Amino acid sequence: MIQNLSKLERQRRIKEHILKDPFLSDKKLAELFNFSVQTIRLDRLEMGIPEMRKRIVQVAKNTTSTDKVKSLKKEEIIGELIDIELGKNGIAILKTTKNMAFGRTGIIRSHYIFSLADSLAISIIDTEVALTGIARLSYKNPVYAGQTLVAKARVARNRGNKYLVSVHVKSDQKEVFTGKLVIFSVNDKVKKEKT
């Protein structure tokens, strides 16, 4: 076989292939490129690319660290409760970070803002258990990682176990989000009211 690829070019391509598919063994790469397994190995060593098995372990460990269901940690959710008057109103702040944002744009993912609002809304209801029923959300302006959000919530109406909570979220005086949430308080044995 005529080798029309320069060594460097081949190495660049090997690297590319491995990045795209870490599950490629040296043997398969050798078949792909029509070079001997030894050459592929030399290339890998020169580029400092670990063997397939170690690459797979790396990929697997990545999953575990990100943990599949990207769980929102509690601190991230609530932010920080600053002030609260049960049954009336409350203020919470959230310092946004890069890992709450879309990698490309740095814009905070909407559900983090909703989580802040929702958590705060539930917090100000003076009851054992509170559940969100209906919500209307409006995202006014994008929020960029690093900005600090201030959420203010107040109970706008309250009929029986049904609360209408209105939440406004600002960043630097600028409104970025508003929402109206209907929260139900569930006090006693009521666990499942619907079948």
Place this chain on the structure above:
Amino acid sequence: MIQNLSKLERQRRIKEHILKDPFLSDKKLAELFNFSVQTIRLDRLEMGIPEMRKRIVQVAKNTTSTDKVKSLKKEEIIGELIDIELGKNGIAILKTTKNMAFGRTGIIRSHYIFSLADSLAISIIDTEVALTGIARLSYKNPVYAGQTLVAKARVARNRGNKYLVSVHVKSDQKEVFTGKLVIFSVNDKVKKEKT
């Protein structure tokens, strides 16, 4: 027969350990349980548990399974994308766990369900960047930790860069959440917009 019980118990524990940490080799398990490597192997074979390397590959492949989506990197998606037709519809599932729930009641916090719906809605928009604008959410029934949620989303309307996505979330055929989200696609330099 007394041995039998301890054997079963040991196998149960081995299974548990492997589930918790798929990176355990037979040798390490043998050290952990003070049994010979051969015994561990027999146990594994009886239980049909594959060898460490294959387990690692499985874990690694889990991560790689989802591609195809433009707007979100896979780590940014809440839940697991099952099927998607860009610009049209998509299905995602989320296995709920205790740490997504209120401790006392085991009821899943609402923003996890929203996050699932929101992520899915953004995923099906065929664009580089997609942002949530307005949302109307309705929580129909409480979800308890352990239940698996199936979210279906479809693009109901599309005018220009504005998409109306409707999302239905079910658990065991029962509808637990519905939402209508207005998503904006942002392809060029659009920074903020509100309609």
Place this chain on the structure above:
DNA sequence: CACCTATTATTAGCAACTACTAATTGTAAG
């Protein structure tokens, strides 16, 4: 006692390597 199960040991072999040495090929310079 023979029988049975659980456990452990032993051996051969495999995949996918590392690490090393050695041979071959290509090509350019003296």
Place this chain on the structure above:
DNA sequence: CTTACAATTAGTAGTTGCTAATAATAGGTG
């Protein structure tokens, strides 16, 4: 043309974490 040198290929030994199969041993039970 010959030598020098890099690139490539080949080959060997050793490693890890196994599978598969066979055998040996210990501990009961009927």
